Amino acid sequence: MQNIQQELRQFVIDNFLFGHGNGNLRNDDSFLDKGIIDSTGVLELVVFLEEKYHIKIHDRELVPDNLDSINNLVRFLETKLQHAS
């Protein structure tokens, strides 16, 4: 999971922070509250998760509880990958 957390951090830093914030992005920072993603950013995130981890994310799963911080993402992904295996 350490690996996944690192990959997710890297994606967020590259894709939404454009290299900034490696020292500033905390794992429990809310992407919405901190303005890290814009209104369409969540779709980019979903595309990344589906392609990278070969999972299918359902519409009902598209909620901040699953997607709105590095910690939420790791927890969500863990559950998804367990169900997949």
Added chain:
Amino acid sequence: MCGIAGILNLDGQRVDPDHLVRMAGQLRHRGPDDLSVYTDKAAGLAHTRLSIIDLASGKQPMHNEDKSLSIVFNGEIFNYIELKNDLIKKGVRFKTQSDTEVLLRLYEQKGEECVHDLNGQWAFAIWDSKKESLFLSRDRLGVRPLFYTLANGAFLFGSEIKSIFAVPSVFREIDPVALDQIFTFWVTVPPHTIFKNILELPPGHFLTVQNKQVSLKKYWALDFPPAAESVADGAATEERYASDLLDLLIDATRIRLRSDVPVGAYLSGGLDSSLITALIRKFTNARLKTFSVAFDDPEFDEGSYQNEVARFLDTDHHEVQCDYSEIAGAFPSVIWHTEKPILRTAPAPLYILSELVRNHGYRVVLTGEGADEMFGGYDIFKEAKIRTFCAAQPDSSFRPLLYRRLYPYQQAMQRQPDAYLSAFFGARPQDQNSEFFSHLPRWQMTSKLKMFFSAEVKSQIGSRDASDILRMALPPGYFAWDGFCQAQYLESAYLLPGYILSSQGDRVAMAHSVEGRFPFLDYRVVEFASRIPPSLKMKVLNEKYLLKRCAGGLVPSSISKRHKQPYRAPDGKSFFQGIRHEYVDALLSPVRIRQDGLFDPLAVERLVEKFRKGRAIGVRDNMGFVGILSAQLVVDQFVKNFGVTSSYAEYPAGTAAVCH
């Protein structure tokens, strides 16, 4: 339509005519028919002319009998015939048929107060040789541009900043504070421009230079009645508003057809331009030429609606098809004309469209600009209403579903989950009391782009809050207005003159010597609109409700009933489809970004990479890319490589004259 420029030497020295010629030379696109300069005492005026009214004798600079007053004028005074008749009754005699002479005579009679009588779109300068004072004025809403600066003991002004830069020794440097404004509000806040020490004469203002003193005065501002007095009472009121408005719009259109050359119209496929075109058809017998831009990309194209209106109104319709690479190809020229960074490519297709108009031999077009601001058409007004409605019941799971109705034309927005729409647009408790409630989502989202600023720019901006300057400039009655009117004000006072009428209006039309005229921005229409109760402008969520009532029967019902689609063009994608554009690679290279100093090279590199991979779909990424590229073009074209190229040689033989 024309270009104007001038110099007043504060030390009393005579003006070097060569400087005036250089200034006018930068404005030749605004006035390809004629170029003249005039010097008197410490003042000099320059003018480039596009002949529209009184082709034979409207030459400028124009003087009164004893040459004590001299005028250079860019624009149109649409009520010049009525003003002239009034003056003739008072015994004033005229030598020409031009509106310029009317303006000069009116100033002769009334001085600076003359601006209150004018119905038009103008920027003009009058040199009073007896008083040794220079008077500059700009129209109420900022249709025509006017810039000025103080440099080396001289006051310099011009229709475009490039004419001021044509004078040797004027300093050219980007102002980080103005860059911060653009990356918040999408525009600079007048009198700021993107360049340090170069100021814009704000809309609705005049300025006097006398005894080495520059004084600025506001003569008009958009105003609304207090919310408590702005309530609709019954169907009879609604009917009366609709009929009075139609009468006004007919007259506003009629006086805008005054011209000695044929007048065309733009058709966007929406309600506003369709209504204007319909009104022209009622008031002219000539076969009207209409012009449109159509896009290869169906997400942006409105060609089918444009053609439907053209058929319905039986116009001679012409369109130009626009693809991604044409937008990217035109973009450097577009920025040469906008003279400021922009966050959208939408001015580029309009630049291409004005070329089509010119190629048809047309110099004047009427368009629907201003209706969205004055009659409540923009999504930002609807968005604010929904946010207020949701904030009133924060636990409602039904209310946030309305957010999906906001942007039906944006594919990426439609795919968004409900929880995110609500989180993005939802009003936080602290937002609800903000004087800028309607505009906070836009400004906050745009402000995130400042992460691309270089450390140096960030440190120069410091902890400054861009909105402080707007807060200080709010009109006295603002807090008593309905929230809807407050949103209208913010849109009309800043985005309208700074972007819609400028980057998307005057500058890209005049690039090809085409003059836009805007019946919805007739000040009588604007003042009437401001008194219409907000509930009739947008009835529940039905935008431009009253205007649609007015348009009933005049435009196809499919046009008045369709969901409003704002005019947009493909943004970042335009630069990464098809051919590779060398200037994009050059200006966004890490080396160049570092040299120019405005942005962070690493962050820009990653953003470009995201576009190259086709992964940048969001509004924010797109605005960031277009903003950065256009800022780099401004640095390249104006700060680093500005060259004075034009001179008399480019004008038809015999038209240039230096008068003393």
